[in-house]
Amino acid sequence: MKSDLDSLMQSKNLDAILVLGNAENNPPMYYLTGGGHISAATLVKKRGGEPALFHQDMERGEAAKTGLKTRSYSEYPWQELLKEAGGDPALMSALRLERIFKEHNISGRVGLYGHTDISATFAMLAHFKGRMPEVEMVGEARDGSLFMYAMETKDEAEVARIRRMGKITTEVVGLTADFLTSRQVRADEVLLNEDETPLTVGDVKERINLWLAERGAVPSEGYIFSIGRDAGLPHSQGNPADRLRLGQTIVFDIYPQEIGGGYFYDFTRTWSLGYATPEAQKLYDQVRHVFDKVMENFTLNAPFKDLNTLTCREFEKMGHQSPLNTPAPVEGYVHSLGHGLGLNVHERPWSGLTAAPDNLLKPGVVVTAEPGLYYPEKGMGVRIEDSVWIKPDGTVEILAEYPYDFILEMKSWRKE
Amino acid sequence: MKSDLDSLMQSKNLDAILVLGNAENNPPMYYLTGGGHISAATLVKKRGGEPALFHQDMERGEAAKTGLKTRSYSEYPWQELLKEAGGDPALMSALRLERIFKEHNISGRVGLYGHTDISATFAMLAHFKGRMPEVEMVGEARDGSLFMYAMETKDEAEVARIRRMGKITTEVVGLTADFLTSRQVRADEVLLNEDETPLTVGDVKERINLWLAERGAVPSEGYIFSIGRDAGLPHSQGNPADRLRLGQTIVFDIYPQEIGGGYFYDFTRTWSLGYATPEAQKLYDQVRHVFDKVMENFTLNAPFKDLNTLTCREFEKMGHQSPLNTPAPVEGYVHSLGHGLGLNVHERPWSGLTAAPDNLLKPGVVVTAEPGLYYPEKGMGVRIEDSVWIKPDGTVEILAEYPYDFILEMKSWRKE
Numbered sequence: 001m002k003s004d005l006d007s008l009m010q011s012k013n014l015d016a017i018l019v020l021g022n023a024e025n026n027p028p029m030y031y032l033t034g035g036g037h038i039s040a041a042t043l044v045k046k047r048g049g050e051p052a053l054f055h056q057d058m059e060r061g062e063a064a065k066t067g068l069k070t071r072s073y074s075e076y077p078w079q080e081l082l083k084e085a086g087g088d089p090a091l092m093s094a095l096r097l098e099r100i101f102k103e104h105n106i107s108g109r110v111g112l113y114g115h116t117d118i119s120a121t122f123a124m125l126a127h128f129k130g131r132m133p134e135v136e137m138v139g140e141a142r143d144g145s146l147f148m149y150a151m152e153t154k155d156e157a158e159v160a161r162i163r164r165m166g167k168i169t170t171e172v173v174g175l176t177a178d179f180l181t182s183r184q185v186r187a188d189e190v191l192l193n194e195d196e197t198p199l200t201v202g203d204v205k206e207r208i209n210l211w212l213a214e215r216g217a218v219p220s221e222g223y224i225f226s227i228g229r230d231a232g233l234p235h236s237q238g239n240p241a242d243r244l245r246l247g248q249t250i251v252f253d254i255y256p257q258e259i260g261g262g263y264f265y266d267f268t269r270t271w272s273l274g275y276a277t278p279e280a281q282k283l284y285d286q287v288r289h290v291f292d293k294v295m296e297n298f299t300l301n302a303p304f305k306d307l308n309t310l311t312c313r314e315f316e317k318m319g320h321q322s323p324l325n326t327p328a329p330v331e332g333y334v335h336s337l338g339h340g341l342g343l344n345v346h347e348r349p350w351s352g353l354t355a356a357p358d359n360l361l362k363p364g365v366v367v368t369a370e371p372g373l374y375y376p377e378k379g380m381g382v383r384i385e386d387s388v389w390i391k392p393d394g395t396v397e398i399l400a401e402y403p404y405d406f407i408l409e410m411k412s413w414r415k416e
Numbered sequence: 417m418k419s420d421l422d423s424l425m426q427s428k429n430l431d432a433i434l435v436l437g438n439a440e441n442n443p444p445m446y447y448l449t450g451g452g453h454i455s456a457a458t459l460v461k462k463r464g465g466e467p468a469l470f471h472q473d474m475e476r477g478e479a480a481k482t483g484l485k486t487r488s489y490s491e492y493p494w495q496e497l498l499k500e501a502g503g504d505p506a507l508m509s510a511l512r513l514e515r516i517f518k519e520h521n522i523s524g525r526v527g528l529y530g531h532t533d534i535s536a537t538f539a540m541l542a543h544f545k546g547r548m549p550e551v552e553m554v555g556e557a558r559d560g561s562l563f564m565y566a567m568e569t570k571d572e573a574e575v576a577r578i579r580r581m582g583k584i585t586t587e588v589v590g591l592t593a594d595f596l597t598s599r600q601v602r603a604d605e606v607l608l609n610e611d612e613t614p615l616t617v618g619d620v621k622e623r624i625n626l627w628l629a630e631r632g633a634v635p636s637e638g639y640i641f642s643i644g645r646d647a648g649l650p651h652s653q654g655n656p657a658d659r660l661r662l663g664q665t666i667v668f669d670i671y672p673q674e675i676g677g678g679y680f681y682d683f684t685r686t687w688s689l690g691y692a693t694p695e696a697q698k699l700y701d702q703v704r705h706v707f708d709k710v711m712e713n714f715t716l717n718a719p720f721k722d723l724n725t726l727t728c729r730e731f732e733k734m735g736h737q738s739p740l741n742t743p744a745p746v747e748g749y750v751h752s753l754g755h756g757l758g759l760n761v762h763e764r765p766w767s768g769l770t771a772a773p774d775n776l777l778k779p780g781v782v783v784t785a786e787p788g789l790y791y792p793e794k795g796m797g798v799r800i801e802d803s804v805w806i807k808p809d810g811t812v813e814i815l816a817e818y819p820y821d822f823i824l825e826m827k828s829w830r831k832e
Contacts, residue, residue: 020534025441037638037653058651089557113535118436119527121534122541122555139538141505213629222453235474237453 001153001364002031008149009047014138015108017146018097019043021116023066025261027343028113028147035260036062040116042097043068044104054100076100090120094127107134111146143348152340152348153364159389159399161258162341162366165265166387166400168215169256173269175211176204176252177408180244180273185413191244191273201225202240208254217256220264220345224253231270232376234335234383246274246410249283249380251372255345264345265400266368268385274410280380283373284406287382290314290371291404294337295386300394304351304359304367308337311371312353320373323353331375338368341387363392366399417569417780418447424565425463430554431524433562434513435459437532439482441677443759444529444563449482451676456532458513459484460520470516492516506536510543523550527562559764568756568764569780575805575815577674578757578782581633581681582803582816585672588627589685592668593824595623596660596689601829607660607689617641618656624670633672636680636761640669647686648792650751650799662690662826665699665796667788671761680761681816682784684801690826696796699789700822703798706730706787707820710753711802716810720767720775720783724753727787728769736789739769747791754784757803779808782815 009017019028023038032043032051038059045051055063057074064070076096085091101107112125125137142148154162183191183199191199205225212219226238231251244250253268270287272280293314294307312324312333321332328334336355340347349359349367361367367390372383386398425433435444439454448459448467454475461467471479473490480486492512501507517523528541541553558564570578599607599615607615621641628635642654647667660666669684686703688696709730710723728740728749737748744750752771756763765775765783777783783806788799802814 089559090555093557111535112538115531115533117531117558118534118537119529119555119561120558122528122538122553123557124555125538126555137538139506139535139540139542141509141539142533142536143505145535210626210629213626 001155002150003155004153005045005146005150006048008146009111012111012140012146013109014047014111014146016044016046016104016106017111017113018137019045019113020121021114023062026115027151027261028115030261030343031147031151033066033068035262036065038062038066042100044100044106046104046106052104088127090123091127093120093124094131097124097128098131101132101135107132109136109138112137112139113145113147143350148348151342151344153362154342154366154389155364158263158342159366161263162265162387162389163399165217165256165258165263166267168212168217169254169265169267170400170402171215172208172211172217172256173252173254173267173402176208177271179207180204180271181408182411183244185246185274185410189246189274191246198243200240200244201227201238201242204244205238205240212256216259218259220255220257223255224251224268226251226381229376229379232331232374232379232381234372234374234381244273246413247272247277247280249276249280249382251381251383253370253383253385257345261343263343264341266341266345266370266385266387267400267402268370268372268383269402269404270382270384270406271408272406273408274413275415276407277380279378280382281406283375283380283382286315286318286320287371287373287384288404288406291369291384294369294371295388295396295398298361298388298390298396300390301360301362303355303357304338304349304361305336305353305355307361307369308351308353311337315371315373331377332373333371334374335370335372338370338385341366341368361390363390363394365390417571418566419571420569421461421562421566422464424562425527428527428556428562429525430463430527430562432460432462432520432522433527433529434553435461435529436537437530439478442531443567443677444531446677446759447563447567449484451678452478452481454478454482458516460516460522462520462522468520504543506539507543509536509540510547513540513544514547517548517551523548525552525554528553528555529561529563559766564764567758567760569778570758570782570805571780574679574758575782577679578681578803578805579815581672581674581679582683584628584631584633585670585681585683586816586818587631588624588633588672589668589670589683589818591627592620592624593687596620596687597824598827599660601662601690601826605662605690607662614659616656616660617643617654617658620660621654621656628672632675634675636671636673639671640667640684642667642797644795645792648747648790648795648797650788650790650797660689662829663688663693663696665692665696665798667797667799669799669801673761677759679759680757682757682761682786682801682803683816683818684786684788684799685818685820686798686800686822687824688822689824690829691831692823693796695794696798697822699791699796699798702731702734702736703787703789703800704820704822707785707800710785710787711804711812711814714777714804714806714812716806717776717778719771719773720754720765720777721752721769721771723777723785724767724769727753731787731789747793748789749787750790751786751788754786754801757782757784777806779806779810781806 042054230236255266312322321329370385374381458470646652671682728738731749737745786801790797
C-alpha cells in the first residue's frame with residue numbers, strides 16, 4: 001500500500017524517489033497522483049516526506065486535483081535555463097532537476113521510476129550525473145522494484161475501483177452470452193448475423209469493444225475470445241475470421257482497464273454453445289473441480305505458489321501434464337495459477353513454481369485464480385478465472401460474481 | 417521517412433540504434449515494426465543494415481507479421497543467463513543485450529530510443545556500461561532526436577493511414593453536427609436531451625467517444641469540445657457539466673488515433689448553433705479569412721514559421737494581439753499556427769516563432785494549420801484547423817475535406 005512506501009524505501013536504502021512522465025498510462029505516477037491529464041511531470045519524495053509534483057503551467061488545474069503539493073515548471077523559466085544550457089534541451093532538463101533537488105535538499109540514493117521516453121531521460125541523467133555527484137540514481141528491474149512491492153497490497157479505495165471494473169466486465173460478459181445465444185443457427189451449426197452472414201470472432205469482439213466503451217472501460221488490446229484450436233492455445237487472441245459454431249470450446253478472457261491507465265479487472269469463462277462434446281465436457285468438469293478446490297484452499301500468508309503446486313498435483317492426478325513434472329508442457333496445464341492485479345494487469349504476487357518465497361497471500365492482495373487445460377491438437381481449451389481480494393480478516397472475496405455455466409443454451413436451436 | 421534513417425544516423429554520428437519496449441504506444445518501435453502485440457521487445461539496427469527484432473517466444477506470430485528479421489529471446493535462455501547474473505534480473509537483461517550486440521558486431525555510438533520503464537532500463541544500462549566499454553549509449557532530447565527527424569516526412573502508406581483517420585474524424589464530426597441540430601430547444605435557448613433534461617458537453621462527448629470506438633479510433637484523452645468562456649481558453653477541454661446553448665461559440669478540436677498507438681488526425685471546427693452574435697460572427701470571419709490566406713501561402717521548402725508570422729501579421733492588422741509583438745498574449749491569437757502530425761499528435765516540423773530554421777515545409781510533411789482567436793472574458797473563441805500533406809510535387813492536399821459552416825441551423829428552431 002501507499003502507506004508502506006517509506007518503510008520500503010528504508011529497506012531498499014533509498015533516500016528519495018524521483019518519478020517522471022505523464023500521470024496517465026504510467027503506473028508509478030498514476031499510483032501517486034491518481035491520474036489526470038498531467039503530462040511530462042516530475043514527482044519527488046524524500047523518505048518520510050510528502051510528494052511534491054512539478055507540472056506544466058497550463059495543467060495546474062489537473063495538478064491541483066491530485067491533492068499533492070504542486071509547483072509549476074514556470075517557476076523554473078525555460079528561456080533562462082535554456083540559455084544557461086547553451087540551447088541543449090537535455091542539459092536544460094538536468095539544470096531544472098538540479099534546482100528542484102537542491103531546493104528540496106535531496107541527496108544520497110534516489111530511486112528512479114516511471115514509464116516515459118528513455119532517450120530523453122538517459123540524455124538528461126547523463127548531464128545530471130556530472131552536476132550532482134552527491135546523488136546516486138538507482139534503477140530497479142520491474143518485478144522487484146519499490147512500486148511493485150508497494151502496489152502488491154491494496155487499500156479499500158483501490159479494491160472498490162477494481163470491483164467496479166469487475167462489475168462492468170461481468171455485465172459485458174453477460175451481454176455477450178445473451179447476444180450469442182440469441183443468434184440463428186445454420187444447418188452446419190454456424191451462428192449467423194442478422195444479415196445471415198456467418199458470425200465471426202471479429203464481429204463479436206467489435207460488440208464487446210463497444211459495450212466496454214459505453215461503460216467507460218478500455219478493452220485491453222489482445223484480450224482473448226477464441227474458439228476451437230485457438231482456445232487450446234492459451235495466448236491466442238482468437239482469429240477474427242473464425243466462425244462461431246455450436247459445440248466448440250470458446251475461451252473468453254477479458255481484462256478491461258479504467259480509461260487513462262487506471263485499475264484492471266481480469267476474468268475468464270469457457271463456453272460451449274448449444275451442446276458440448278463429451279470430451280470437452282470432461283475437460284470442463286476437471287477444470288471446474290480444480291478451480292473450486294483452489295478457491296477452498298486460499299491460506300492467509302501462505303506462498304501463492306503453493307496454490308499453483310496444488311493445481312499442478314490435481315491436474316496430474318487426472319493424467320494431465322503440468323510444469324511440476326514436465327518442463328514447458330505444450331498441452332495439459334501449461335501456465336501458472338494466477339498473478340496480482342491492479343494498475344498492472346500482471347503484478348506481484350506471482351504464483352509461478354519458481355516465484356520468490358516472498359510472494360505471499362497477504363491481507364490486501366488482489367490476485368487471479370485461473371486454472372486451465374489446453375489441447376490444441378484436439379481443438380479445445382478450458383480456463384476459468386476470477387479475481388479475488390484477500391480481505392484484512394483473511395477471508396476471500398470474489399470481486400465480481402458470475403455464473404460458471406459451460407453449455408450456453410441457444411434460444412432458437414435444440415439438439416435433435 | 418524511414419529511408420532517411422541511415423543518413424540521419426550518419427549525420428548524428430551513430431553507428432547503431434537500440435529501440436526498447438512494446439510495439440504499441442511507443443512511437444519509435446511502432447515506426448519500425450508497424451505495431452502489433454509485441455511486448456518488451458529489443459530492436460537493433462546498424463547504420464546501413466537491416467533492423468533485427470528480438471521478441472518473447474510466445475509472440476513470434478506477431479513478430480513475424482512485422483516483416484523484419486526476428487529472433488526469439490528463447491535463444492538466450494533466461495535460466496542460464498539469470499544464473500550467470502547471480503539472480504539479478506537487471507544484470508540478466510544486460511548480459512542478453514551484450515550477447516545480442518556481440519553477435520551483431522555492434523560497437524561505437526549507439527542511439528537509445530523507446531517509451532518504456534525508465535527504472536529497469538537505467539538499471540540494465542548501468543550493468544551494461546561496465547561490460548561493453550566499446551559501446552557508448554547516446555540519449556537524445558525528444559524534439560531533436562533521430563526519430564523526430566525521420567518521422568517528419570511521410571511516405572504514401574503513412575499518408576494513407578492519416579487520411580483514413582481523417583475520414584473517420586470528419587464522419588464523427590458530421591454525426592455530431594447532425595445530433596446537435598436535431599435537438600429540441602427550450603425557451604431559454606438550452607438544447608435538450610430526449611428525456612428533456614438539458615444537453616451537456618459531457619453528454620455530447622459520450623456520443624463522440626462511442627462513434628469513434630465504433631470506427632476503431634481511439635478518442636484521445638483531453639480532446640476539446642468547449643462552449644462559451646471555455647471556447648476562449650485554447651487548452652480547456654470543455655466542462656462536462658456545461659449546457660449546450662444557441663448563439664455561443666463551440667470549439668470542437670478532435671485528434672483521434674488508430675488503436676494501439678498508430679497514426680493521428682487533427683481537426684477543429686467552430687460552430688454557433690441556431691444563430692451567431694454579431695461579435696462572434698466577426699471573429700469567425702476574421703479567422704476564416706486568415707485560414708484561407710494561410711492555405712494559399714504554403715510555400716514548398718519555406719520555414720513553417722513564416723506561415724505563423726503571416727498569421728500574426730494578419731491578425732495584428734485586424735487589431736488583435738499576437739506573439740509577434742506581445743509576449744505570451746492571453747487574448748487574441750495566443751498560440752502558434754500548427755505542428756507536424758503522425759505517430760505523435762505533435763511532432764516536427766514546428767511553426768513557433770522561435771522554431772529552429774530547419775523546420776521546413778518539405779515534400780512529405782503532414783502539418784496542421786489552425787489559426788484562432790480567443791476572448792475568454794467575452795465568452796468566445798474561434799479556431800479552424802485542417803491537416804494537410806505537402807505532396808512530392810509541392811501541392812497541398814487537405815487530408816479530410818469538411819465544410820466550414822459557422823452557424824449550424826437547428827432543425828426545429830427558428831430565430832423570431
